[in-house]
Amino acid sequence: MFERFLPGNPFPLGAYWDGRGVNFALFSASAEKVELCLFSEDRRELQRIPVSESDGEVWHTYVPGMLPGQQYGYRIHGPYEPSRGLRFNPSKVLLDPYAREIGAHLKWDDAVFGYTVGDPDQDLSLDSRDDASFVPLARVAHTMFPWTDDRAPAVPWHKTVIYETHVKGLTKLHPKIPPELRGTYLGLAHDEMIRYFLELGVTAIELLPVHHHIDERVLIEKKLSNYWGYNTLGFFAPDFRYAVANCGLTCAEQFQSMVRSLHLHGIEVILDVVYNHTAEGNQLGPTLSFRGIDNLSYYRLSSEDPRYYVDFTGTGNTFNMRHPRVLQLIMDSLRYWVTEMHVDGFRFDLASSLAREFFEVDRLSAFFDLIHQDPVLCRVKLIAEPWDLGPGGYQVGNFPVGWAEWNGKYRDCVRRFWKGEGGMVSELATRLAGSSDLYEASGKLPHASINFITCHDGFTLLDLVSYEQKHNEANGEENRDGTDANWSMNCGVEGPTEDPAILALRTKQKLNFWLTLLTSQGVPMVQAGDEFCHTQSGNNNAYCQDNEISWLNWEPTAEKLFFTQLVQQLIWMRRKEPVFQRRHFFQGREIRGSDIRDVVWIGPSGKPMDESEWTSPAVQCLGVRLSGDMTGVVDEFGNPVEGSSMLLLFNASEQPIPFVLPKRRGSLRWERILDTDQPRLAPERLAAGETYTLMGHTSVLFRGERPTEPLPPGEFLEPILSE
DSSP states (O other): OOOOOOOOOSSSSSEESSSSSEEEEEESSOOOOOEEEEETTOOOOEEEEEEEEEEEEEEEEEEEEEOTEEEEEEEEEEEEGGGGGGETTTTTOOTTTTTTSSOOOOOOOOSSSSSOTOTTTTGGOOOOOOOTSSOOEOOOOOOOOOOOOOOOOOOOGGGGEEEEHHHHHHHHTTTTTTTTTTTHHHTTTTTHHHHHHHTTOOEEEESSOOOOEEHHHHHTTTTOOSSOOOEEEEEEEEOOGGOOOOOOSSSSHHHHHHHHHHHHHHHHHEEEEOOOTTOOOOOOOOOSSHHHHHHHBBBBOOOTTTSSBOOOSSOOOOOTTSSSSHHHHHHHHHHHHHHTOOOEEEEEGGGGGGOOOOOSSSSOOHHHHHHHHOGGGGGGGEEOOOOOSSTTOOOOTTTTOOOOEOOOOHHHHHHHHTTOOSOOHHHHHHHHHTTHHHHHHTOOOGGGGEEEESSSSSSHHHHHOOOOSSSGGGSSSTTOSSSSSSOOTTTTSSSSOOOOOHHHHHHHHHHHHHHHHHHHSSSSEEEETGGOOOOOOOOOOOOOOOOOOTTTOOOHHHHHHHHHHHHHHHHHHHOOOOOGGGGGGOOOOTTTTSSSSSSEOOTTTTSSHHHHHOOTTTTTTEEEEEOOTTEEEOOSSSOOOOOOOOOEEEEOOOOOOOEEEEOOOGGGGGGEEEETTTTTTEEEEOOTOOEEETTTTEEEEEOOTTTEEEEEEETTTHHHHHH
């Protein structure tokens, strides 16, 4: 093996090959001794190299002649005193936090715990068994990926449409993807999928976590797995579960190839990232990396008893964002994924936990300061899931300028309105207009609101209109897991039915949700599969279902084709019409003394809503007219961009409502584009002032005829509506 070792350098952290050898650098503030351990492909420990140099609490060495592909781990010596927050155990081989590639994967065994499992003293005991045969091992990585002229699409926020999906679940059952590519990075970038994304009209793919994660032991014992991946162990390594074996490309190179292919077609890649906790769990979890390297630094420990972990995440631990080396690791990881992997943005899971300086959520925490000052990260898309499980953790609307947020208030309001709950029209108007109550006062713009009705966490859209109760028995927790606050409506029967009236109502409700989402100001996010009615059979917490419950079924049916085409055309209508892509909030007032307003909220009389209509809990109907010549959108030269005026009518009650179509300048007509009660009706022109019967549980979209040009016949939805 290797006989010569040099001091090396404390920077960069991790293992880096320079063409002549490998430099290793590892942070540990409290370690007494560090050993670098080299392993064969079959996990045999080949050599232990003392890492004797320490500079600024970084242990480092350089091994001349070492090549990429070498598997390695660390053994860290120091006191094992859980009551002081110290959990060193040199019997345990530890994964490098900066590992860019994972070689051997985890095999669950009692030996991977730092304490003796089953001992009455639990984690106060010390387990001395060697666990090298079971733990994940890092691999020295080196990639020279041929990016050539790859360029970030840099889609403006107000033109963005996000498609949230899972790398595996998207293509695992796709009949047109080669079997060896299904469920992989390369499968997601296959020509068939790219064609689908382009036809659908989405501009960004948001991937559920692709950082290397582990499956909890309790799930493995139930023959389940952590399918979603919110259990990160390696913040630099793409998960090899989604790589094609023996294809000539490393896992990282396959991920890079996927990104390059998507970029070539103008599609951005956003990663769902989990920096709030790690896979090591609470004090009874395994010792795999951070816990054994420097437990005191990496985790938030109880001030009353450092044996225990502060848990704002519901997973057993919380990453210690107050420590500069932890902040450095997160920033280094983020920059790596932008500079080396070319991703275009991040969605931060349970982002409120990242803002907790001490206990309260702090909008100006060090994490945000670092992000905003970083020349790389300040230019990518940043999205917060603005809540965690700790006190005061629900922070929708409170993240700093430069951040967009998953708008949970939008989701709940739209669901409650279409369920038929009274007193919602005032809030619905605010949500349709971009949620200015949450974002305008702090200087943010409408695109700060990521609007969604469904996402990976909860019911699918079909299940939202088919179930009133969660059905999570398959998760093995006796249906106790998952939220009970679904604001769902089964339309008369729980689950599948062949009743034509119920099916018709469910179709209307799905169309109502689609029309609402894709005509709201802000950034729409679509959950993969909702466009063709994917169901999880009422499971609203399918995090552990790596099977047909979660995998998308691409087998074509008439219903799937209908919905996919309709959603596709609604997305393209949104992208074409400036009135749905406003860069600034509505003024809602007359401009320069004219009778034109950028937005007017209208009651069934065809006139602006009065105070009684806004406040009455019995009112379940709302109309909105959007002015096409006051969009607030400008072109690249700063010239105002005009489009069509639009009229939207929403009726969440059971009863039909006669609705007077508002008058327009020159008495021009309105063209009905979509009526969710009769979605196959051909477009029809109706005169301003005419009464239109708005059926129960129905929404209607009208486009205003422009005074300066003839109206194109049925431009948007005619191919579907005329079938």
